[in-house]
Structures are given as C-alpha cells and as structure tokens.
Amino acid sequence: MKKLLISLVVIMSLNCNVFGQKIAPYIKVGETTETMQQTYDRVIAVLKENSFSVLGTYNPSKKKSLKVIAFTRTDLKNTVVKVADRGALAAVFKVGLVQENSNVTISYTNPDYILRAYLGANYYKNKVFYQKFSAALKATFASLGTDLTPFGGAVKESKLKKYHYMAMMPYFTDPVRLKEFSSFEEGLKKIQENLVARKGNTTQVYKLIYKSKKVAVFGIGLKSKKDGEAHFLPIIGESHVAAMPYEIILQGNKASMLHGKYRIALHWPELTMGTFMKIMSTPGNIKDILKELCE
Numbered sequence: 001m002k003k004l005l006i007s008l009v010v011i012m013s014l015n016c017n018v019f020g021q022k023i024a025p026y027i028k029v030g031e032t033t034e035t036m037q038q039t040y041d042r043v044i045a046v047l048k049e050n051s052f053s054v055l056g057t058y059n060p061s062k063k064k065s066l067k068v069i070a071f072t073r074t075d076l077k078n079t080v081v082k083v084a085d086r087g088a089l090a091a092v093f094k095v096g097l098v099q100e101n102s103n104v105t106i107s108y109t110n111p112d113y114i115l116r117a118y119l120g121a122n123y124y125k126n127k128v129f130y131q132k133f134s135a136a137l138k139a140t141f142a143s144l145g146t147d148l149t150p151f152g153g154a155v156k157e158s159k160l161k162k163y164h165y166m167a168m169m170p171y172f173t174d175p176v177r178l179k180e181f182s183s184f185e186e187g188l189k190k191i192q193e194n195l196v197a198r199k200g201n202t203t204q205v206y207k208l209i210y211k212s213k214k215v216a217v218f219g220i221g222l223k224s225k226k227d228g229e230a231h232f233l234p235i236i237g238e239s240h241v242a243a244m245p246y247e248i249i250l251q252g253n254k255a256s257m258l259h260g261k262y263r264i265a266l267h268w269p270e271l272t273m274g275t276f277m278k279i280m281s282t283p284g285n286i287k288d289i290l291k292e293l294c295e
Contacts, residue, residue: 022154023113029106030145039104050140056206060244061230067097070206083122090118096242116160153270165265175256179294184214187250200292205245219245227285243267255294
C-alpha cells in the first residue's frame with residue numbers, strides 16, 4: 001500500500017511539472033564574430049541542407065544590424081494547414097540575427113511555444129510530430145552554435161493554448177477582420193497587387209499559398225518610421241526580432257490578422273504594462289496598414 005501511495009505521488013508530481021512547465025518564445029543558438037553577411041550565408045546553407053525551404057528575408061526597421069529569415073518545411077506546412085482556425089500561420093518559423101558591435105547573435109522562434117499558441121488544442125492531436133519537428137530544428141542549428149537556450153520570457157504550457165496578456169485582452173481566436181472579398185482569387189490578386197505597389201509603406205517578405213485549399217499567408221515588413229517597426233521595436237526589444245514580420249492570412253474570401261494586443265504580447269511576454277502603454281497606438285496602426293493592403 002505504501003509503495004502504491006509513493007507511486008501515485010510521483011505520478012502526480014510529474015503531471016504537475018508538465019502542466020506547470022514554462023516555455024519561452026525564442027531559442028538562442030549562439031553568438032559569432034563573423035560578419036552579418038557571413039552569418040546569414042551560413043544560416044541559409046544549413047537550412048537548405050536540412051530540407052527546410054527559405055521563404056524570404058529582410059532587414060526590419062531597414063537596419064543593417066537586424067536580419068530575419070523566414071522558412072518552413074513541407075511536412076509542417078502540410079500538417080498545420082489542416083487546422084481550420086488559421087493553422088497556416090504556424091507553418092512559418094523565423095531566424096533572427098542581431099548585430100551588436102562585432103558580435104552577431106543568432107536566434108529562432110521556438111516551435112514548442114509557437115505551435116502550442118497558434119494551434120491550441122489541435123497541437124496535442126499531433127504532439128509527437130511537432131516535438132520531432134522541434135528536435136529536428138534544434139539539431140539543424142546545433143552546427144551554428146552550442147547555446148540553444150530559451151529566452152524572451154516564458155508562459156506556462158497550460159496557458160499557451162488560450163494565451164492572452166491579461167483580462168479583457170484578445171486571444172488567438174479574436175482576429176482582426178480586414179476584408180471580405182468576392183472570392184479567394186480576388187483577395188489573392190488584390191493583396192499581391194498592393195504589395196507590389198508597396199502600399200502602406202510595406203514590403204513583402206514572403207508568401208505561402210495553398211491554392212487547392214484557398215489559403216494564403218503573407219509576411220509583411222512595416223517600413224513606416226512613424227508607425228512601423230522602426231517605431232515600436234526599439235521600445236519593446238530588438239532581441240526579439242524573429243517575431244517579425246507581421247502577417248495577413250487569407251482563408252477562402254476572408255482576410256484577417258492576429259490582433260496586435262495578442263500577437264505582440266505573445267512574442268514579448270515579459271512586457272510590462274508601462275512599456276505596453278508606450279506602444280498603445282501600435283496595434284491600431286498595424287491594423288490600418290494591413291487593412292490598406294486589402295483595399
């Protein structure tokens with residue numbers, strides 16, 4: 001009887017530890033004294049060598065000291081798109097490069113964090129696959145650095161699937177509706193035309209289109225010095241640069257985006273309310289910019 005009780009206590013303890021586990025939004029790969037271009041070239045090469053597809057790159061805030069590389073893998077993108085509630089947003093991961101003096105820090109968005117947040121309960125239906133993807137990504141970057149340490153704040157696993165910053169703030173399931181088109185094809189055409197025209201002072205970083213499923217994701221750089229990345233990134237933290245770019249998702253004939261008060265808080269979970277107030281206009285500004293791309 002005593003052994004049984006001890007076993008039950010151990011099992012309950014393990015379950016509590018898993019339930020209460022905190023997960024960070026980024027993994028720091030390491031630092032290098034190579035140039036930004038050399039580091040960028042190495043990241044691109046290692047991604048391609050390990051069956052990842054590079055979708056696009058850019059310099060947030062138009063700074064040479066900041067670089068983002070957006071990438072995906074075929075099995076991941078074909079799995080997450082099956083999640084009806086904007087699952088395709090979870091198909092794209094990012095590497096962030098930040099140069100400070102003679103060092104370049106390499107980091108990437110943590111699949112254990114992002115997939116739980118974006119897929120919600122659906123994450124657990126394919127948990128083994130997502131864990132293998134995360135492990136494969138870590139193994140890929142191990143050739144570039146040995147740190148492989150989480151950073152950027154942390155959120156309990158149990159809260160990620162229904163994350164929000166605080167009471168009365170939006171969830172993943174509270175997107176901003178940007179435009180309803182007459183068809184998927186019309187929406188795709190309009191958004192692509194506006195991106196080519198750089199409407200709203202934007203730049204297309206990447207696009208991921210599932211024509212047969214009528215789903216498209218656009219990664220969009222926000223170039224306005226007044227309202228874009230150059231305004232809010234220095235305030236909330238450029239070390240989290242892999243959070244960028246912002247996205248529009250087109251599903252069927254409806255274009256939407258994650259609410260700024262959700263997406264920014266998710267990628268900067270340590271933000272104090274005081275700092276959040278300094279970018280109070282940013283969620284609305286991003287909405288206006290992305291809405292313009294749909295008009």
